[in-house]
Amino acid sequence: MTARCERWLARAAAQHPGKTAVVRGGRRVDYATLHAESERFAAALAGHAALGDGQRCVVFLENSVEAAVGVFGTLRAGGVFSVINPTTKADKLAFVLADCGATVLLTQASLLPVARSAAARAPSVRCIVVVDGDGDGMNGGVIAYRRFLAAADPGRLPLQVGIDTDLAMLVYTSGSTGNPKGVMMTHANVRFAATSITSYLQASHDDVVLSVLPLAFDYGLYQLLMCVKLGATLVLETSFAFPQKVLPLLATERVTAFPLVPTMAALIVQLRNFDPAWAASVRYLTNTAAALPPAHIRRLQDLFPAARVYSMYGMTESKRCTWLPPEELARRPDSVGIAIPGTQAWVADDAGRPLPAGEVGELVVRGGHVMQGYWNNAEATARALRPGRYPWERVLHTGDLFRTDAEGFLYFVGRKDDILKSRGEKVSPKEVENVLYAMHGVREAALVGVPDPVLGHALKALLVVDDPGLDARAVIAHCRAHLEEFMVPRTVEFRESLPKTGTGKIRRSELQAEAEGREAAEA
Template sequence: MNRYEHHLSLAAARRPDHPAIVQAGARTSYAQFDAAASRFADGLVEHAAFANGERCVVFLDNRVETAVAIFGTLRAGGVFSVINPTTKTDKLAFVLNNCEASVLVTQASLAAVAFAAAARAPSVRKVVVVDGLPGDAPAAAVPWDAFNAVAAPGCAAARPAGIDIDLAMLVYTSGSTGNPKGVMMTHKNIEHAASSITTYLESNEDDVVLSVLPLSFDYGLYQLLMCVKMGATLVLEKSFAFPQKVLPLLAAEKVTGFPLVPTMAALIVQIRNFDPAWAQSVRYITNTAAALPPAHIFKLQELFPNAKVYSMYGMTESKRCTWLPPEQLARRPDSVGIAIPGTEVWVADDEGRPVPPGTIGELVVRGGHVMQGYWRNEEATAKTLRPGRYPWEKVLHTGDLFRMDEEGFLYFVGRKDDILKTRGEKVSPKEVENVLYALPGVREAALVGVPDPVMGHALKAIVVRDGDAPDARAILAHCRAHLEEFMVPRTVEFRDSLPKTSTGKIRRSVLQAEAEGRALPEEDEAPA
């Protein structure tokens, strides 16, 4: 069977001049994209002695070079991992060491963080820098143009071979211990997920998808992967911070697909001078991360009269789990739908057995899109991938609580573990709390999520401090300096003490229940 990068070769052969990526006004055709990916693959082999299965970490903004590095790594028989460009040195160093990356790709504006992290990762042999090398570049650094120069004769033939069950990517997601976990996905996993999603979206080669979602976020990454599969066009933007600059692209590029998260929808529905021309070509809008408020759904349908709105649920460990057929949206706007094509899902008790309709339990997923496990983390893998109905399979226990109605439609209830979801990203309270504790004067700290109709959870730090400890502004500045943007608390609350167990452990469950305005089970009600 073919590896996933063959879709790029097929698209380049079928429609070489068709735009593959539009970014910052520049258009990259499929022929150009395909050739650039091959040059990068040859660079990996020639300059980094890249072998089958080695890892390339891509630490870039949303840009054409990010896409080239992704497909070039696959073409060289390797495994790519795209890391959020707001990641700080300690976390990037952890990722590089955890996956034993051979190559790190970055850009000049991120070079200081990249070089510092690479210096702490003995496995990194080359650091490839877009936009030129800074003066303090280490010996391992090489400029993008030199790395992608015409390769030596026979270099392409030296590219490692592989098959579709080989690992293709690692997507790092927050873990309950505070360290991120690398979700392992094979070429076959990606193919299954992309085929299923493009089936229910009725995707085609004439689609034009506008994505402002980070390529480090699997929802954003799959916009690229699915466009290449179809031979469609991806209009790639860095962010949605200035909607009035991004939305006109819908009309200018005749966009047909527009993936959203709730924070984007909230900004769009508040625009007073929304130009109807922006929406004319859009035939579908997708949403995931958190359910859209019904009022926002109805407003989007009003603003985009020609578009179907797809509510979906997914997680990094399986990409997508469910979708709601658009014709069901008016009847059950708070549902995340049914299993995506070619997969099965059910709501289960603690033993993994299906529960009756209306009963709350854990969502379990089976299908070809389920991850292979967490990279070199057998304990976490065993908790998440468990024996299924048949001797040959493992099924995904999502850690999310759901209920199913009598007609088989699913409704998200909440998380089983401490992981919080905000703005579509998973956040480990432990990771944020570790940063808080590093600040002198912070004696105790806990992170909770306050329910928010747009973000899912708005993060709040609850802190016990010494007398001369920093104020809220200093605490938030410290967090911004050490955490990705989406992990920074929005507010800080000071208390004299935090609830604890008899062994002195902070009872975050009590604080989280308080933030959500709900009661705990009887045995958890009174702090010890």
């Protein structure tokens, strides 16, 4: 049976043992090798680390072959994996490790100081495995990857370690409270989402996917999961900061699928020397995280004339919610489409009643892709998952505002909460504000997003300070030391006061509206 996700890798290794599974830099790994190393990692987890059924392994790595091994090896051991962005700072990583009760932390030498600091605050962590560690100084709960695997015996692994209703992964996503929330997805959830998405993309084992998206981002993670499910090839890169270093891979690797976020698309369409050879083999482009401007869609179609362009909407809590058939792009370029195959999505009022076309309400989703809830957070789960139309189900209230047209196509209107999108990533204002408040001399702080054609939101910190010597450069440096790069404000504005409610809370929504209105006025 292939119901559990780790079985996808076993099947691909049996059917296509010599086929390239993952390409990273100069390294090419076939399915037989990826499977064998994942089996050995699973055996090491079960043996040396005593990782049991349902226990958690956190993968704190850049996009790499070892990250793929960490994902599938953890599943093979009967565990639950969570991939964390390698730019995450120690405080946030410590929260994640403690929150999920991680047993093992898989990382790399360049991230070891952060990993050590975080693990010291998470008593559940039994060992830190360093993929490029050489064994020297690997002590005190830290072990080199090769040494970790050396004594493992895959032959001792049971043939089956669980069923498809078991938890497969925790994907941590920013929340309006400031602390990340662990989205719980079972093997059945992952299988359903991957099957639905690959069906409308018409993806196949012949695909070669180029992904620069972090595996910590569910959009990036599913590139790996779907490739292995299909027996396709995944080409991994770690950055798109210099597009002209990455785009030639489209030609040299004969890439057929290229997943994008709007910031990537904005860089591509601005290139003056785009080589048509780069686009020759690409069959489809996908976009999510935020809607592409119609002008960017048209330019992408010019640059990739043989490629279908898929506009999509999704959220970590249900992976993908909607997709727009490419043939509809010309008619409704602003739409994010219809519910993905096998699911339903509708616009509802505050009481949960469906709304007619043209009226704005919250998007509600039902289907096998909907999460089980937030790890260790019953209150947030109850807000997101509510009783559906049938007694046995809970449906996902997305917190996002939509409308439909007369033919049922969906259009994103705005977000009900304060979450911002910058560089394709979710940013919790509260999380950034917590860091700002930790800076000496900051009395009041609010983070807003100024609309930006490349970034989505350009983050701006609004501060009231007691220290007149505090300047923008110091504030940004402080944030950069404590936050991932996409969460660092680009600008800082100092004010005498910030608007507040009667209970003393800062009116962030008012400040956000002001930021958007000011940008519109200046434009």
